[in-house]
Amino acid sequence: MGPSDLRTETTDSRKAVILRLERLCREFHVDSLLPQLKAGEEVLRERGVVDVAVLGQFKAGKSSFLNGLIGRDVLPVNVLPATAVITRIGHGAAERALVRHLAGRIEEIPLEELPEFVTEQRNPGNEKEVSIVDVELPALVGFRGMRFVDTPGLGSVFAHNTKVSMEWLPRVGGALVAVSVNHPLSEQDLNLLLEVFRHTPETAILLTKSDLVSESQLESVVEFTRRQIVRHAGKDVPILPFSNRPGFDAMRGAVREHLLRRIVHRREETFEEIVNHKIRFLIGGCRQYLALAHGAAEAAEKAREELQEVLTREDRDLGAVKSEIGLQTRDLESRVRSAAGERFHSHHGEILDRMDRRLGEAGKEWTGNLAKVTGAFREWLLESLAEELSEASYYGETHLAGFLVTAQSSFQRTVRAFQDRLAKEIERALGIPFTGAHFHAEIEEPARPDVRVGKTFDTQIDLLWFLIPMSVFRPFAFRHFRKQIVWEVEKNLSRLAAQWADAVNRSIGGLARQSMEFMQDEAATIRSLVGNAEDRRDDIGKALAELDELESSLF
Secondary structure: OOHHHHHHHHHHHHHHHHHHHHHHHHHOOOHHHHHHHHHHHHHHHOOOOEEEEEEEEOOOOHHHHHHHHHOOOOOOOOOOOOEOOOEEEEEOOOOEEEEEEOOOOEEEEOHHHOHHHHEOOOOHHHOOOEEEEEEEEHHHHHHOOEEEEEOOOEOOOOHHHHHHHHHHHHHOOEEEEEEEOOOOOOHHHHHHHHHHHOOOOEEEEEEEOHHHOOHHHHHHHHHHHHHHHHHHHOOOOOEEEOOOOOOOHHHHHHHHHHHHHHHHOOHHHHHHHHHHHHHHHHHHHHHHHHHHHHHHHHOOHHHHHHHHHHHHHHHHHHHHHHHHHHHHHHHHHHHHHHHHHHHHHOOHHHHHHHHHHHHHHHHOOOOOOHHHHHHHHHHHHHHHHHHHHHHHHHOHHHHHHHHHHHHHHHHHHHHHHHHHHHHHHHHHHHOOOOOOOOOOOOOOOOOOOOOOOOOOOOOOHHHHHHHOOHHHHHHHHHHHHHHHHHHHHHHHHHHHHHHHHHHHHHHHHHHHHHHHHHHHHHHHHHHHHHHOOOOOHHHHHHHHHHHHHHHHOOO
């Protein structure tokens, strides 16, 4: 049997493990692990290609790092959040970029058109519905077998960017967590690291902008970062200083050497380690729920009854939790409406100034009778308002995304408090630790409003053009046009603010629903496992034994 046959056999055996895990999760209604099982299947379908994701906070220098490693500016870099969609960069025989759309269509584009699809400025909110972009470069021949993954920045004002990065985590092979040397290891960075450790053993810290400090200061930052990670995560990971500036070739060489040594030169071994890590994590998650059921089956009847009473009480208390989430939601919705009105109307004066100047220029070209001049004004007004309001609308997420992040954090804390209460009662009744499924509320992208313009005149005065000489009426008409602009700008800004508020509030409502549904499902899963534990004692024992067998097959 050749190496290729061995790789195929290993891949098939891992697929079989995931399928058996999926069957067990469905049999015992452990639905919370199903999305991660799907991600594991996707990793296996890549047939040994290791995706190394560059993760980190907004403006941590991720795209700049990749450009430096590639040796040319392929990925766009901007003062605003640049990356809007996942971009994978790997070796290819020819230089090209493939845009994969959500609908399944694949479009090949020149590299210079990459910003049109992957940047927030050219593709705001991923309105072009891009699933992923693959960039292929002959220059990356030394990195065959792996791909770099440029991810949107966490903590960006564009809420969907954080969502995209977090959703990608279960699919990572390796991870470079970018941390800027002048903002070393924040709480958000530590939380990201803890999440990354759940999905891959191949993790390193990329200490970007290392040219900003002296050599002795850099040593202190590296040591501080190392101590913090060991303290909070119990792991010692490689820390790789990096700078794109001239004179720091040794840093770039060290990072390149790390990637070649750890991944490229031992790609098949690394890929198997990564897949096994993911599967062990999933086995551990499934075992936790089955161990709960087994503990309930083995516990005294009184302990089971007490736990059932706790679960019944938690069910009743979910009504109070729902009311609490409802209050939080209504408070946020009210604040969103006030902020939307205030922030969109702040554009009023500058829009009026620009349109007044443009009216003076455009009006010089309008000739003929009143009907023709009014028609030209209507077309100009529609086009100009659409342009101005679209620009104002572009900042909608900048104005309001913070409320989505606040809602997400607030609801996740509520869910965690619920899980902590359950875990405490389970440990008290059964004597076993239980943490429950990981909950991450997904922010639904707010829909971008359209722009509409009302009638130019309340009466059809332009129908009377044949009664009024245009030489006399023109000054009156343009005074009316200017009044109409004031009214249309005011009206459409109010409408735009209301639509953005509605869109963001729908997303907040979606977060609230996700939180409630997760708690209800988690309570129902635990209640079912505990309630049926005694009757399904043998099934639970066999399932736990099967998990042990699956885990042993990974070594």
